[in-house]
Amino acid sequence: MSERQGRRILLVVGGGIAAYKALELVRLATKAGIAVTAVLTEAGARFVTPLSLQALTGERVYQDLWSLTDESEMGHIQLSRAADLVVVAPATADLLAKLAAGLAPDLASTLLLATDKPVLAAPAMNVRMWEHPATVANRELLRGRGVRFVGPDEGEMACHEWGPGRLAEPAAILAAIEAELAAGAALAGRHVLVTAGPTQEPIDPVRYLGNRSSGRQGYAIAAACAALGARVTLVSGPVSMAGPSCVKLVRVETAAEMLAACEAALPADAAICAAAVADWQVAAPATEKLKKPQTPMLSLVPTPDILATLAAAGPSRPPLVIGFAAETNDVVRNATEKRRLKRADWILANDVRPETGIMGGAHNAVTLITGEGAETWPDMPKEAVAARLADRIATALRAS
Ligand code: CTP
Numbered sequence: 001m002s003e004r005q006g007r008r009i010l011l012v013v014g015g016g017i018a019a020y021k022a023l024e025l026v027r028l029a030t031k032a033g034i035a036v037t038a039v040l041t042e043a044g045a046r047f048v049t050p051l052s053l054q055a056l057t058g059e060r061v062y063q064d065l066w067s068l069t070d071e072s073e074m075g076h077i078q079l080s081r082a083a084d085l086v087v088v089a090p091a092t093a094d095l096l097a098k099l100a101a102g103l104a105p106d107l108a109s110t111l112l113l114a115t116d117k118p119v120l121a122a123p124a125m126n127v128r129m130w131e132h133p134a135t136v137a138n139r140e141l142l143r144g145r146g147v148r149f150v151g152p153d154e155g156e157m158a159c160h161e162w163g164p165g166r167l168a169e170p171a172a173i174l175a176a177i178e179a180e181l182a183a184g185a186a187l188a189g190r191h192v193l194v195t196a197g198p199t200q201e202p203i204d205p206v207r208y209l210g211n212r213s214s215g216r217q218g219y220a221i222a223a224a225c226a227a228l229g230a231r232v233t234l235v236s237g238p239v240s241m242a243g244p245s246c247v248k249l250v251r252v253e254t255a256a257e258m259l260a261a262c263e264a265a266l267p268a269d270a271a272i273c274a275a276a277v278a279d280w281q282v283a284a285p286a287t288e289k290l291k292k293p294q295t296p297m298l299s300l301v302p303t304p305d306i307l308a309t310l311a312a313a314g315p316s317r318p319p320l321v322i323g324f325a326a327e328t329n330d331v332v333r334n335a336t337e338k339r340r341l342k343r344a345d346w347i348l349a350n351d352v353r354p355e356t357g358i359m360g361g362a363h364n365a366v367t368l369i370t371g372e373g374a375e376t377w378p379d380m381p382k383e384a385v386a387a388r389l390a391d392r393i394a395t396a397l398r399a400s
Pocket of ligand 1: 195255273274275276277278279303304305306307308322323324325326327338
């Protein structure tokens, strides 16, 4: 995949009368130098033929999840990631619902679920379907997860009703594709270092001091930066997740190992310290398992502060050093103070009281604190926080 040259989209053609416009979209995209891998749903194949798509893309068209040939040539996971952008045109109410619910009964929906690339949807459906509360909820959910939309346009539809629901014009979809591809390369040539997960500080060979961090926010940031074209080194404490694709994952256990791995990864254009590093380590971990009936007294010493060390790294200091502040009270005030003490450029403050469900959860509500002040972001999925942060990093690095 990394040897692939040029720009490529994966185009999912859903079922609907507007599917014929997908052919014009393919023609315009290939003319603009964008290679197209086409995937046709069963319903899509009722409106356009694989042969027309094949003729226009100049490549084989994928239709069947269970096709052994597909699996031997290119597995569906690889297919979902072998493009810079996934475009769904027309995106039917059914496809949006499947994606929102995480259903994967066919090749198109499986690819949408498996991809780690940005998704651009061009909806087309009857106006009542578009305005149905189920579709409204699905698209809001998908927007929150970072799916982008182009259209639908308003006008008379094939069913002779009037309103929003018409597929955007192919030229408008192409413009949106061009914009996504340009944004997608916003961190090209940059090296981003991310720390994630908890650290585990040994007490003896079988016990450790740890915390509840899932690593989810840090992994999402690493994936979002990679999606913008950055080379990413993700230094992670023990978590149960697999590393995002296209990211160099360095697994560590202790704070000291995390610091050493970060320093070895420098230079970097940006460092994002999302790890929940243990604050203390046992001064002298036992070499043999501690036994009852004695109750051990643990003597603790502070762990190295990775964020503060990177922010004070002299000539090898990354131009943008970003930390998180996990607080349970006076969140913004404490986080602002943390930014000053640790000399971070930005701090993302979050309220980790158990009732917020943030630590270990799927959502995050952050306040971004920079030299210019504090900016509170709405509660959103951690992936959306990551995408927004990656955009901000790209903008800041461009300006520096
Ligand atoms: N951090 C770090 N190394 C440490 C401790 C924290 O790199 N040894 C980083 C975290 O990754 C985070 C930021 O510092 O980006 C703040 O972490 P937080 O847990 O909120 O604060 P602490 O520094 O641990 O301070 P306290 O627990 O006293 O609030």
